Amino acid sequence: MARSGRTRTWLPWVLVGLVVLSFWGALVVGPVTVPVRDAISGLFGGEVASPIHRVIVQQLRAPRALLGLLVGAALAASGAAMQGLFRNPLASPYVLGIASGASTGAALVILLATSSAALLPLGAFAGAAAAVGIVYALARGRRGRTSIFVLILAGVAVGALFSAITSFLLYLSSGGEKLADVLFWIMGGLSRATWTSVGILAPIVVLGIGLILLFARDLNALALGEEGASHVGVRPERLYRWLLLLTTALTAAAVAMAGTIGFIGLVIPHVTRLLVGPDHRRLVPTAALAGGCFLVWSDAVARTAFAPAELPVGVITAFLGAPFFLYLLRTRGANL
Amino acid sequence: MEIRIEGATFAYDSGVHVLEDVNLVVGSGRLVGLIGPNGSGKSTLLRLVSGTLRAERGRIRLGSDDVRTLGRRAMARRLAMVAQNPPIGFEFSVWDVVAMGRTPYLGRFGRESREDRRAIREAMELADVAVLGDRSIREISGGERQRVFLALALAQTPRILLLDEPTTHLDLGHQVRFLSIVRERVAQGATVLVAIHDLTLAGQAVDEVALIDRGRVQAVGDPERVLTAKNLRNTFGVSVHTGRDPVTGDAFIVPRMEFPGR
Numbered sequence: 001m002a003r004s005g006r007t008r009t010w011l012p013w014v015l016v017g018l019v020v021l022s023f024w025g026a027l028v029v030g031p032v033t034v035p036v037r038d039a040i041s042g043l044f045g046g047e048v049a050s051p052i053h054r055v056i057v058q059q060l061r062a063p064r065a066l067l068g069l070l071v072g073a074a075l076a077a078s079g080a081a082m083q084g085l086f087r088n089p090l091a092s093p094y095v096l097g098i099a100s101g102a103s104t105g106a107a108l109v110i111l112l113a114t115s116s117a118a119l120l121p122l123g124a125f126a127g128a129a130a131a132v133g134i135v136y137a138l139a140r141g142r143r144g145r146t147s148i149f150v151l152i153l154a155g156v157a158v159g160a161l162f163s164a165i166t167s168f169l170l171y172l173s174s175g176g177e178k179l180a181d182v183l184f185w186i187m188g189g190l191s192r193a194t195w196t197s198v199g200i201l202a203p204i205v206v207l208g209i210g211l212i213l214l215f216a217r218d219l220n221a222l223a224l225g226e227e228g229a230s231h232v233g234v235r236p237e238r239l240y241r242w243l244l245l246l247t248t249a250l251t252a253a254a255v256a257m258a259g260t261i262g263f264i265g266l267v268i269p270h271v272t273r274l275l276v277g278p279d280h281r282r283l284v285p286t287a288a289l290a291g292g293c294f295l296v297w298s299d300a301v302a303r304t305a306f307a308p309a310e311l312p313v314g315v316i317t318a319f320l321g322a323p324f325f326l327y328l329l330r331t332r333g334a335n336l
Numbered sequence: 337m338e339i340r341i342e343g344a345t346f347a348y349d350s351g352v353h354v355l356e357d358v359n360l361v362v363g364s365g366r367l368v369g370l371i372g373p374n375g376s377g378k379s380t381l382l383r384l385v386s387g388t389l390r391a392e393r394g395r396i397r398l399g400s401d402d403v404r405t406l407g408r409r410a411m412a413r414r415l416a417m418v419a420q421n422p423p424i425g426f427e428f429s430v431w432d433v434v435a436m437g438r439t440p441y442l443g444r445f446g447r448e449s450r451e452d453r454r455a456i457r458e459a460m461e462l463a464d465v466a467v468l469g470d471r472s473i474r475e476i477s478g479g480e481r482q483r484v485f486l487a488l489a490l491a492q493t494p495r496i497l498l499l500d501e502p503t504t505h506l507d508l509g510h511q512v513r514f515l516s517i518v519r520e521r522v523a524q525g526a527t528v529l530v531a532i533h534d535l536t537l538a539g540q541a542v543d544e545v546a547l548i549d550r551g552r553v554q555a556v557g558d559p560e561r562v563l564t565a566k567n568l569r570n571t572f573g574v575s576v577h578t579g580r581d582p583v584t585g586d587a588f589i590v591p592r593m594e595f596p597g598r
Contacts, residue, residue: 087425214444220432221439223425227388231419232492233412233440278426 008276015289019069022296026065027057029300031307034061064193067257068299068313069292070205071190072264074254076291077209078247079265080272080284084219085243086148093251093265096155096244100162101131102255107169107182120185121197121256127162128252134158136244146240188261188314190299197257208250209288215243216280223278261314263321264291270328294320337414337495337527338364343394344384346377354380356551357394362529362544367522369538370531371563372548373572378531379420381548382498385529386417398496412440416489417498418482421505430468430476430484434460437491456491462517463487479510486517497521499530503537515541535576535589539563547571560587 027039034057038048042057078093086095094100105127109119135158139151166186173179218239221229226236251265272287298316305311339362346355355377362368370378383389385396387403396403398414406414416437424433437459438452448456460466463483468476473484482505489497499518503511511534519541522528532538538545539559547555547562549571555562568576568589575592 084426087423217439217442217444220428221436223428224433224436225423225425227383227419228422230388230408231386231412231417232436232488233409235408273426277432278428279432 011276012282012286012289015286015293018293019289022293023065023069026068026296026300027061030056030061030303032056060193063195063198064190064299065296066198067190067193067201068296070198070201071254071258071261072268072291072293072295073209073288074201074205074250074291075261075265076268076272076294077212077284077288078251078254079291080269080280080287081212081215081219081243081247082265083269084222084280084283085240085247086152087223087225088152089270090266091152093247094159094260094262095152096135096248097131097159097162098128098248098251098255099260099262100159100166102128102252103182103186103260104162104166104169105130106185106259107166110181110185111169111173111178117192120192121200124185124259125252125256128255129248131158131162132244132248132252146237148240184312185259186314187312188259188317189302189310189312190258190295191310192257201253201257204253205250208246208253209284212243212246212250212284213281215239215246216284219243219280220278259312259314261295261317263317263325264295267321267325267328268294270325274328337399338362338397339385339496339527339529340397341381341385341394342396344381344391344396345393346380346384346389346391354551355384355391358548358551358553360546360553360556362527364527365522365525366543367519367528367530367541368544368546369542369559370529370546370548371533371535371538371571376548376571377551378548379500382417382500382529382531385496386415386498387411409440412492414494415496415498416492416494418485418489418500418502420500422485424473427472427474430465430471430473431456431460433473433484434465434487434491437488440492455493459487459490462490462520464513464517478505479507482506483510483514486514490521495526497526497528499528499532501531501533503532503534511537535563535568536587539587539589563587563589 024039027043028034028036034042034053035049038053039057042048042054043062048054075093082091082093082095083089102124105123106120109123113119135151135154138154139146170179170182218234221232221234222236222239224232229236268291269283269287272283272290276282276286295313295317298320299313302311302313302316341358341360344355344358345353347353358381370381372378380389384391387406390404403411435448435456438448438455441452442448460469463486465480465483465487468480468484473481482502486502503514506514515537518528530542542559544557545559545562546553547567554571555567565576565578568574577590577592579588580586581588
């Protein structure tokens with residue numbers, strides 16, 4: 001009798017190596033190519049061939065690459081947890097209306113505030129929290145029981161409502177530069193990365209994923225259904241409460257910094273599950289690493305494909321993610 | 337460990353009483369069968385005992401403890417349940433599914449200890465699913481699945497086992513093998529309450545029968561005394577033949593078929 005779930009134990013370590021390589025690569029690649037050696041020495045204040053390279057690496061690319069790793073990790077880990085929680089392969093971190101709520105918040109800030117740089121993440125976070133708060137309040141039934149179906153449906157409805165509000169705001173704005181700003185924000189991107197945004201997001205992501213891992217075994221048991229899980233000692237209500245709180249905080253924080261980047265939270269957990277299996281103790285951290293790498297490379301493409309112009313990275317993740325997801329559906333549809 | 341149900345009454349949200357003042361004692365190390373028509377309240381009674389539903393009135397005790405005072409984890413260490421057609425999300429391997437039975441023994445970060453792995457292996461061997469370890473739970477047959485869920489329950493090393501129509505989807509051979517695994521657990525001291533439809537099989541496998549109808553226990557006792565033609569006509573509304581196997585002396589029950597036009 002073989003111990004299963006032990007396949008590819010090397011994969012997380014390969015991914016850790018890949019994260020380091022991706023970070024390094026992201027310092028090198030861009031409209032201006034920084035020599036490989038300068039990329040690292042520039043970051044730590046060592047000798048570089050040209051001072052401008054040091055500025056590019058220290059002020060632009062390093063915070064941007066780190067933000068990419070953090071946002072990608074947050075979205076992929078939340079997606080993995082959400083799919084486990086809903087026992088549904090179509091779940092993503094945006095199921096409960098986070099993306100629409102954040103977009104409305106961001107649109108309000110961009111259209112109304114005179115200087116939006118600091119307010120934007122706050123507005124987006126508040127919008128996301130408002131949307132999920134409404135959804136969760138709607139789904140809490142009698143005796144404090146939360147229905148997963150009501151949760152998903154309420155998420156769809158509240159998401160549509162917030163999207164309508166955003167559209168209405170854009171309609172009122174009568175075009176102009178601010179309209180373009182809102183649309184660019186909604187498509188998602190890492191261009192606003194600063195060391196401050198990295199400093200704020202890093203502890204949230206590390207703590208958030210760590211706390212999700214505390215519930216990984218319970219998430220496995222939830223595959224047995226709510227009743228089956230409670231028969232092995234898990235309290236589904238408490239699990240829902242904690243994981244909704246954690247994934248919302250993680251996703252909202254990531255979206256607040258980088259806009260509503262799509263497909264990472266849906267596709268990366270699937271791909272990771274195919275590689276390491278459904279055990280959430282391995283799935284969640286592996287998905288986080290893979291999501292970080294994927295976003296950093298997508299961003300590298302977004303920065304260089306039409307340089308010096310920059311594509312919204314959400315366009316790239318969808319361009320890469322959607323066909324791959326369709327391929328998975330065709331080849332492994334029944335087992336997703 | 338004894339199961340003692342005293343005056344249990346339960347209604348679902350619609351307000352219809354599914355169970356009305358149910359009293360039943362399953363003695364320690366006994367195998368008791370719950371017999372009754374569809375909708376008579378068998379599954380509800382099992383859920384009350386397993387603690388997933390709370391009785392409106394009355395009390396249910398496992399050993400000396402009221403189920404209301406036992407935490408979920410403490411409960412899962414002494415009681416396991418095999419539900420009807422349990423769902424399973426994702427492509428977990430058979431080993432992983434059986435290992436879920438160790439959840440109530442493990443800390444948040446702890447890996448399975450040697451003792452946990454031994455319990456998992458033993459459960460898989462008992463339920464005859466040891467060779468399936470690496471297979472996906474989605475690609476094995478219905479009968480194998482049912483035995484995997486029995487293995488999951490056994491991996492909890494429970495002193496009380498609840499089974500909700502466990503043999504319904506099994507072929508004859510697997511029905512007999514499934515019940516003999518359960519009998520073996522009883523011989524080792526486990527207490528078992530099983531909802532079952534096959535009256536002949538029940539009559540052979542269980543120590544006692546509780547006949548449930550319209551939310552009440554109508555009769556309890558030795559299978560031969562409870563599963564009489566008269567009792568069965570009253571509860572199921574069908575006439576039956578009862579007889580004995582001339583060689584083994586086992587009782588069997590056959591419905592009298594009275595189809596129009598045949």
